[in-house]
Amino acid sequence: MSYCINPYCPRPADPLNANNRICRQCGSELVVAGRYRIVKLLGTGGFGQTFEVDDRGFAKVLKVLTEQNPKAITLFKQEAAVLQRLRHPGIPAVEPGGYFTFIPRYSKTPVHCLVMEKIQGENLEDWLATRNQEPITQQQAVGWLLQLTEILHQVHNQQYFHRDIKPANIMLRDPAQIKAFGTEQLTLIDFGSAREVSGTYLAKMAVGQQGTVISSKGYAPPEQENGKPVPQSDFFGLGRTFVQLLTGKHPLDFYDPLNDELRWRQAAPHISPKLADFIDELMARLPGKRPQSTEVILQRLAELDLMLHSRGKSRGRFTVLKPANRLLNKLEQWKMQLVLGGGVVLFGVVAVTQVNLYQFGLSKVGNAGAVADQATLAVTQNVLSLSEATGATSGGMGTDGGLPEAIASVNSPDNSAPGKAEAGKILPASASGNRQLSRTIAVNDIKLSNTLTGHSQDVRSVAVSPDGRAIASGSFDGTIKIWNLETGTLIRTLTGHSDAGEMVSSVAIAPNGTLLASSSNGYGGTIKIWNLATGELLYTIAGTSLGVSSIAISPDSQLLASGSEEGNIQLWNLESGEAIGTLNGHLGTVFSVVFSPDGKTLASASQDGSIKLWAIGTEPTEFGLAQTEKQQLSGHVGTVFSVAFSPNGKMLASGSADNTIKLWDLNKGQEISSFSGHAGTMFSVAFSPDGNTIAGGTLTGRIKLWNLASGELVETLSGHSRWVESIVFSPDGGRLASGSGDRTIRIWGIR
Numbered sequence: 001m002s003y004c005i006n007p008y009c010p011r012p013a014d015p016l017n018a019n020n021r022i023c024r025q026c027g028s029e030l031v032v033a034g035r036y037r038i039v040k041l042l043g044t045g046g047f048g049q050t051f052e053v054d055d056r057g058f059a060k061v062l063k064v065l066t067e068q069n070p071k072a073i074t075l076f077k078q079e080a081a082v083l084q085r086l087r088h089p090g091i092p093a094v095e096p097g098g099y100f101t102f103i104p105r106y107s108k109t110p111v112h113c114l115v116m117e118k119i120q121g122e123n124l125e126d127w128l129a130t131r132n133q134e135p136i137t138q139q140q141a142v143g144w145l146l147q148l149t150e151i152l153h154q155v156h157n158q159q160y161f162h163r164d165i166k167p168a169n170i171m172l173r174d175p176a177q178i179k180a181f182g183t184e185q186l187t188l189i190d191f192g193s194a195r196e197v198s199g200t201y202l203a204k205m206a207v208g209q210q211g212t213v214i215s216s217k218g219y220a221p222p223e224q225e226n227g228k229p230v231p232q233s234d235f236f237g238l239g240r241t242f243v244q245l246l247t248g249k250h251p252l253d254f255y256d257p258l259n260d261e262l263r264w265r266q267a268a269p270h271i272s273p274k275l276a277d278f279i280d281e282l283m284a285r286l287p288g289k290r291p292q293s294t295e296v297i298l299q300r301l302a303e304l305d306l307m308l309h310s311r312g313k314s315r316g317r318f319t320v321l322k323p324a325n326r327l328l329n330k331l332e333q334w335k336m337q338l339v340l341g342g343g344v345v346l347f348g349v350v351a352v353t354q355v356n357l358y359q360f361g362l363s364k365v366g367n368a369g370a371v372a373d374q375a376t377l378a379v380t381q382n383v384l385s386l387s388e389a390t391g392a393t394s395g396g397m398g399t400d401g402g403l404p405e406a407i408a409s410v411n412s413p414d415n416s417a418p419g420k421a422e423a424g425k426i427l428p429a430s431a432s433g434n435r436q437l438s439r440t441i442a443v444n445d446i447k448l449s450n451t452l453t454g455h456s457q458d459v460r461s462v463a464v465s466p467d468g469r470a471i472a473s474g475s476f477d478g479t480i481k482i483w484n485l486e487t488g489t490l491i492r493t494l495t496g497h498s499d500a501g502e503m504v505s506s507v508a509i510a511p512n513g514t515l516l517a518s519s520s521n522g523y524g525g526t527i528k529i530w531n532l533a534t535g536e537l538l539y540t541i542a543g544t545s546l547g548v549s550s551i552a553i554s555p556d557s558q559l560l561a562s563g564s565e566e567g568n569i570q571l572w573n574l575e576s577g578e579a580i581g582t583l584n585g586h587l588g589t590v591f592s593v594v595f596s597p598d599g600k601t602l603a604s605a606s607q608d609g610s611i612k613l614w615a616i617g618t619e620p621t622e623f624g625l626a627q628t629e630k631q632q633l634s635g636h637v638g639t640v641f642s643v644a645f646s647p648n649g650k651m652l653a654s655g656s657a658d659n660t661i662k663l664w665d666l667n668k669g670q671e672i673s674s675f676s677g678h679a680g681t682m683f684s685v686a687f688s689p690d691g692n693t694i695a696g697g698t699l700t701g702r703i704k705l706w707n708l709a710s711g712e713l714v715e716t717l718s719g720h721s722r723w724v725e726s727i728v729f730s731p732d733g734g735r736l737a738s739g740s741g742d743r744t745i746r747i748w749g750i751r
Contacts, residue, residue, distance in 0.1 A: 002030040003038035003051060005064050005111060006104035013041070027105040036062060036115060047072040052118065061092070061119075065112040073112060080114045082160050088567075089588045089608055090151035090187050093117040119187050120174035124167035124245065133248030138271045141246055146301050147186045148238060150607075153294035154565065155188075156231055157547060163229050164190060165237030166219040167244055218252040223287055232287040235297065239282030246271060246279075260285070275304060295476065295503075299458070302723055302741065305680065305699060446705070446736065448719050449749035450488040454481055459739035461506045461726045465532065466513045468730045471737055472532075473745050474504035480518050482535065485735065488747065492535045494518075496528050506550045510557040515574065517560055521547035527562055529577065541577045550592050555599045559616070563590025569604055569614070583614055592642045597649040601630075601666075605640035611654055613666070633664050635671050642684045647691045655682030661696045663708075675706050675713075684726050689733040697724025703738055703748075719746050 004012040004023040011025045021031055031037050036053040043050045047067040053060050065076045080099035083092060094116045101110035122130070136144070148170070155162060162169075171187040221236035223229060240251045247254075247267040254264040262283065265276050278300060284290045291297045457476035464471050464485065471485045478498025482491040497504050497520050505521035509532060516530040525547035529538045550563040553574060560572040567588055571581035588607030595602055595616075602614040611633040638657030645652055651672070652664045661675040661682050680699030687694055693714075695705045701720035706713050722741030729736055736748040 001039060003041060004028055004030060005032065005038055005049075005051065005062075005102065005113075006107070007066055007111065008104065008107065029102075029105075032062075032102050032113065033100050036060070038062065047076065053115065055115070059118045061116050063114045063116070068109065076112050076114065082155070083114075083116060086154055088151060088154045089185060090147060091154065092119060092187060092189060093587075119171045119189065121172045121187075123189075124170045124172060124186075124241075126168075127172050128167065128245070128248060135248045135268065135270070136245045138275060141242055141271065141275065142301060142305050144186055144245070145238070145242065146298070146305075148188065149294050149297045149301065151186070151188045152234055152238070153298065156234075156294055157565070161229070161231040161234050162188065162237075163224065163233060164219075165234050165241055167241055170241070218250055218255075221283075221287070222285060230287050232290045232292065235282045235290045236284075236287075239279045242279050243268075243283075272304075272307075274307060278304060299741065302699065445751050446715055446717060446748050447751075448717075448746060449735070450747040451719075452481075452483055452488050452490075452745040452747065453743070454490060454493075455479065455743045455745075457503075457743060458722075458725065458741045459743060459745055460504060462728055462737050462739040462745055463507045463509045463516075464728050464730050464735075464737060465509050466511055466731060468732055468735075470532070471745070471747075472507045472509060472516055473739055474507040474518055475743070476503045478502055478504060478520075480504055480507060480516070480530075482516075482532075483745070485730065485737070485747065494530060494535055494537070496530075496537050496540075497526070500526070502526065505548060508551050508553045508560075510553045510574065511555050512557040515553075515557070517551050517553060517574070519548035519551045519562060521549045521565055525564075527551065527560070527572070529560075529574070539577050541572060541579075549589050552593045552595055552602075554595045554616075555597060559595075559599075561593045561595065561602055563593045563604055563606075565589045567606065567608075569593060569602070571616075583612075585612055586610065588639075591640065594643055594645060596645050597647060601649075603643045603645065603652055605643045605654060607639045609636050609638060609640060609656075610634060611636075611640055611643060611652070611664075613652075631666075631669050633669065633671075635662055636660070638681075641682065644685050644687055646687050647689060653685045653687065653694055655685040655696055657681045661685050661694065661706075663694070673711055675704075675711070681723070683723055684738075686727045686729055686736075688729050689731060695727055695729070695736060697727045697738060697740075699723045701740065701742070703727060703736070717748060719748075720744070 001013070001015065002017040002020060002023075004014070004017065004026060006012065006023065006026050006028040009023060009026040009028065012023075014023070014025055016024055017030055021029065023030055032053075036055055039052045039054050039059075041049060042052055042061070048063055048065045051062045051064065053062045063076075063079075065072060067073075077099065080094065083094040084096065084098060094114070098115045100113050102113050103110050128134075148165075152162070165188075169188065169190045171189055173185045173187060219237045219240045221229075221233050224233045224236075243251045243254070243262065243264045247264055249267060251262060251264070254262050254267065256263050268276065282290055282297075291300065452471075452473070455473065455475040455477050459473050459475050461474040462471060469485055470491065471483050473481050473483070475481075478495070478501070480494040480497070482494070483489065484491060497518065500520075502520035502525075504518055506519045508517045509515070510517070514532060515538070516532045517527060518530070519525075519527045525542075527541040527548055529541070530536065531538055547565045548562045549565050552561045553559070554561075558574055559580075560574045562570050562572065564570070567584070567586040567590060569583040569586075569590055570579060571583070572578065573580055583602075583604070586604065586606035586608055590604050590606050592605040593602060600616055602616050604612050604614065606612075613631040613633070615630040633652070633654070636654065636656040636658050638659075640654050640656045642655040643652055644654075650666055652666055653661055654664070655661050659676055659680055659682065663672040663675070664670065665672050675694065675696065682696045682698055684697035685694065692708050693705055694708055695703055697703050701718070701722050701724060703717040703720075703724055704713060705715040705717075717736075717738075720738065720740040720742050724738050724740050726739040727736065734750055736750060738746050738748070740746070
């Protein structure tokens with residue numbers, strides 16, 4: 001079918017127009033803008049009509065404005081401008097040129113049109129109806145709150161607010177359309193009522209001028225009904241929406257007019273009082289009593305998620321299995337009797353014997369997943385320490401076999417020897433004087449050695465200097481702090497971002513040790529380059545309108561890569577700050593960028609769940625430095641927050657919101673293995689300098705370390721009280737630094 005969008009056409013749905021280019025009734029073009037054939041009418045309401053269109057084989061949505069008053073035209077153009085600037089899986093995509101005007105035949109009045117992505121699915125109001133108004137679960141509520149707040153974060157960062165948050169304006173994508181995003185992807189629609197937050201607007205509100213009243217009863221806050229909405233008005237609509245989702249009833253069903261209260265909690269007995277308190281805070285009558293920004297909401301949600309997921313679960317202690325062997329059980333009983341007896345000399349002799357017998361017993365049972373319990377490990381470590389002091393040698397504990405075949409083949413220097421772990425051991429360029437991590441980190445090998453305090457907001461990023469003497473930390477408070485890594489002494493604080501009212505999203509130190517780069521993902525979105533030794537600000541790069549979320553410096557200290565919240569990656573000449581290339585392909589924030597050790601490949605991770613590998617050319621062209629997408633790694637079912645190359649560049653590790661760290665063989669483009677610590681989102685990931693250990697920072701505030709050879713979880717570090725957003729090993733492998741939402745940097749010493 002071909003539908004005519006001329007508002008004066010006497011029969012726009014004439015079936016005889018099916019294959020025509022010109023309407024039989026009015027003579028207007030049926031293929032609008034030379035590419036859009038209108039298939040069917042989807043709905044009518046407000047100021048216009050909505051159609052499904054065919055865009056050269058792809059289904060899209062066309063909104064047509066039917067009102068011609070200046071205010072309606074302004075709002076329509078505003079929706080087009082907002083959607084064209086926002087690139088996020090939770091917002092309908094509008095391509096450049098998506099807004100246009102169409103002039104019907106025999107008319108001089110233009111018809112305003114907007115083409116956007118067609119969201120497959122149903123809005124949450126209809127979705128609830130199909131479920132007989134069955135409420136969502138607490139876990140689902142926290143996840144959806146997080147998704148919608150991340151969407152609003154993008155909108156508010158563009159200096160707009162939505163003004164009409166309600167279930168009917170939130171789409172739940174069809175499962176067939178969410179493979180790239182994970183599960184249950186929400187999309188916020190209808191930006192026709194979005195309002196720009198400008199100084200002029202806020203000044204008008206302050207002196208009592210009334211704006212256009214756009215109000216959905218039950219979801220709009222008092223200030224909006226009075227014609228004076230503010231950004232925090234969106235949070236009220238968000239709270240009311242979740243009252244409906246958690247109870248299955250419209251918010252006004254719970255309204256008590258005598259006391260001006262919403263008595264809804266009794267209808268949601270399945271949720272925690274803490275979550276209910278938070279939703280009530282979102283719906284506070286006064287805007288000043290609500291959370292003041294999306295950043296605050298995201299932080300509160302992470303705390304809620306941490307609290308709700310920690311109930312009834314392990315505190316992250318290393319769990320071990322006892323060997324199913326009578327000899328070993330007998331040895332355990334014998335050891336405990338000796339410990340209780342306090343025979344120090346006899347204990348030492350028997351303990352050494354026990355280690356040897358234990359290894360003999362393991363060899364007989366085939367290492368069938370059997371390891372010692374924590375008491376045995378403690379004894380073993382004491383014995384090994386005694387052996388080292390006396391010059392004795394021991395076979396050690398843990399698995400004695402080689403690397404798993406897939407990892408060994410990647411780790412092996414000649415890529416052909418999957419045999420023993422030692423053959424695949426990655427050594428630093430200069431091993432002299434560098435004490436690397438041992439092949440297997442045992443329990444208690446890592447101890448907290450220092451806690452650095454001074455930031456007033458989340459520590460988003462940490463970086464260690466190439467000489468291992470200094471550590472830089474970037475925070476939401478807008479400051480960058482440089483510390484002495486050995487002593488923990490604060491060397492200096494850089495305030496360039498905070499002076500401009502920006503937050504610091506990422507820091508990176510050039511491999512040559514001379515420069516420090518930092519970026520902002522809040523208002524402003526700049527990149528700043530500093531002299532690391534003096535703290536002098538050398539120059540500032542204007543980033544993107546939404547902000548820069550991640551940066552990385554190439555191994556030769558020549559290039560800077562920046563990942564934006566708009567979904568693209570830019571390459572810069574680090575010395576001059578000149579832009580030399582743009583990489584497009586992600587849908588959603590690019591949370592992590594990293595160069596391979598040889599500098600020829602750039603890896604990027606995004607909110608859309610994908611990991612992309614880009615070939616970075618060495619020869620400039622007339623269009624800038626040559627770069628192409630050479631590979632995409634797919635396997636995560638949630639946002640990928642962090643990626644890291646192995647020291648030999650043959651593997652890539654990725655941490656995701658699906659609670660896993662995945663390991664990839666870059667030669668084959670295949671997943672090798674997946675590590676899960678059952679600790680929620682993996683925000684950060686890092687390889688040890690020798691390539692034998694992989695570390696992950698989690699939502700629960702813990703750091704988990706796995707032995708790459710065996711895949712064994714060998715250590716869980718508990719010290720942070722909130723999520724770990726960044727982790728990095730020192731160049732010599734002797735320290736691990738972590739930055740957290742608890743506003744601290746913790747330094748862990750590795751024996």
